[in-house]
Amino acid sequence: MKIKCISHLGIAVKELEPVKKLYGENxxxxxxxxxxxxxxxxKVSFFKVGETNIELLLATSPESAVAxxxxxxxxxxxxxxxxxEDLESALEELKAAGVKLIDEKPREGAHGAKxxxxxxxxxxxxxxxxxxxxx
Ligand code: CMX
Numbered sequence: 001m002k003i004k005c006i007s008h009l010g011i012a013v014k015e016l017e018p019v020k021k022l023y024g025e026n027x028x029x030x031x032x033x034x035x036x037x038x039x040x041x042x043k044v045s046f047f048k049v050g051e052t053n054i055e056l057l058l059a060t061s062p063e064s065a066v067a068x069x070x071x072x073x074x075x076x077x078x079x080x081x082x083x084x085e086d087l088e089s090a091l092e093e094l095k096a097a098g099v100k101l102i103d104e105k106p107r108e109g110a111h112g113a114k115x116x117x118x119x120x121x122x123x124x125x126x127x128x129x130x131x132x133x134x135x
Contacts, residue, residue, distance in 0.1 A: 001090035007083040007113075007131050008046065008053035012066045013075050016045055016058045023047045023054055037110050042066050044110045055081070055110070079117070081129035087114045090130055094118065106132070 013019045024031045029047040036043045041064035045056040057078055059067035069078055084090045087106045094101060102117040109115035109131060118128040 001093050002085045003082045004085060005083050006052045007081040007129075007133070008055040009077060010055045010057050010079040010081065010127075010129070011076065012057050012059075012069050012073075012078040014058075014070060016043065016056060019056050020045055023056070029054065033111065035110055036060060037108075039108060040065070046110070079127035079129050081115075081131050084130050084132055087116060087130055087132040091116055 020031060023029050024047065029049060031045065031047050033046040034044065041059060041061045043058045043060055047054045057066045066078065091101060091104060095104060100119040100122040102119050106114035106116050112134045114132045116130050120127045
């Protein structure tokens, strides 16, 4: 597989507005996209950092994985997302190598990107997302 770059770092937050103020006003990063990803039960807000992004993650339901994460760990870095050239074949490769996956097939994430998660049990505690952007 070919990992092209870190697409984003996902940060779990309890409230969006004060964190947006921190990244947007205090750290002066450019906020450029916001959307609710219904399937993931999250609202996401992106800030550009050079070629990569900070993705703030707000749970939209108590059943959201992000709500569960915050309950257990508090706010903080939730996942790292690597952009790959071809997500389906990357997943096939990992599966063949015996790496435990959460998603064996791509599903839809923010920006209409195809995304899939590797299980944190297989990644020494860091939740890894692989994504392939629509463009
Ligand atoms: N980082 C590290 N470990 C994590 C973790 C995280 N973010 N989230 C869960 N885990 C650990 C748990 O602590 C648990 O460990 P133990 O078994 O030792 O207690 C284990 O992984 C399983 O966690 P769980 O919540 O019980 O299991 P689920 O199968 O219900 O969910 C997961 C696991 C990772 C899929 C889910 O928690 C999750 O975070 N999904 C991704 C949601 C998300 O970020 N969506 C936004 C996408 C938007 C986009 O980028 O486009």
